[in-house]
Amino acid sequence: MAIFARGKSHPIFSPRKKFIYLKNYQNSCNQQIPEQGVIKLLYNQPNVLVGRADVASVTPWSAPIIWEGTFDPTLIDSIYKQQNLTIATTVFALGKYTRFVKDFLESAEQHYFVGFRVHFYLFTDQPESVPEVKMGENRSLTVLKVESLNRWQDISMRRMEKLEKLIENELVSEADYIFCLDIDSKFYGRWGAESLGRLVGVIHPWFYNVPRNQFTYERRPESQAYIPAAEGDYYYAGAAFGGTLEDVYHLTKTCREHLNIDAANSIEAAWQEESHLNKYFLLNKPSKLLSPEYVWRDINVSAAQIKIVRLANVPKNYAEVRPNP
């Protein structure tokens, strides 16, 4: 490889530790043995004949669907750690939703991209109410003040515009990947590098096992989010999406434009920006899908296919917590 043979001459080819992947003769997978600048990572031999048999782990367009048992956490983290990545993560907490911030951030410290550089961006109308949360090394939180809004639907939808502007103004040179998450949620299990991809959607926990004519897509042709009953792939959650900055920028910009067109036509999609996100993912197929493990309904609800809950909705009294019905 000529470029590497040049050695020190080019700064971007600074010497790095190399990984050699070995067959694992024991049964553990996380031993790292340093030896003359080389790290040997021991892990189980991949087996072509063994995998999850109870769920699909690939889409018809050949994008992986990530479930517990389809990846080796130590292996995948160590591959991505070589790239020195920054993962931007956005959440919004307006009105009474500030109550969710503490648990969200504290649980993220335990489970979310542990060992990676993570930069949280919290949009709130009450910066003074953001609790002190001890962040680990290489992890930071930026609080951004936004105006309060009277309707939860507007709060939820406006996120697209705020994200578009954040990426445009700040993130392009600051992060490699971004995830945009609901704040009324809490981490219970690992969420790591297996989730990284160019354009990433999460299969909604209420609709992974129902036919598409039951998906709650927007069904009125007047809306930009319209999807006819005989179309659609999966129903994606509005509570989590991500990818590279370029791809998520295009997603947020497109959804914001479509939300504006709908507003000008006095139509609001059935599930606000989630409906527009679903339309976007129909036309722009995600390169990776995350199973409902990544946005589960409620930690106390179980399902045969869900072997681990990584992030779950925090149950809430909608009438009490939202500013309007």
Ligand SMILES: CC(=O)N[C@H]1[C@@H](OP(=O)(O)OP(=O)(O)OC[C@H]2O[C@@H](n3ccc(=O)[nH]c3=O)[C@H](O)[C@@H]2O)O[C@H](CO)[C@H](O)[C@@H]1O
């Ligand atoms: C699991 C899932 O896919 N949830 C989606 C669903 O219902 P949800 O019931 O999850 O919506 P929600 O009430 O959590 O609102 C979405 C987000 O908006 C923010 N917020 C909302 C109200 C408020 O007063 N203050 C505030 O900060 C907060 O970040 C919250 O997480 O549909 C919404 C749009 O209709 C969003 O697409 C949600 O992501």
Ligand SMILES: [Mn+2]
């Ligand atoms: Mn939510």
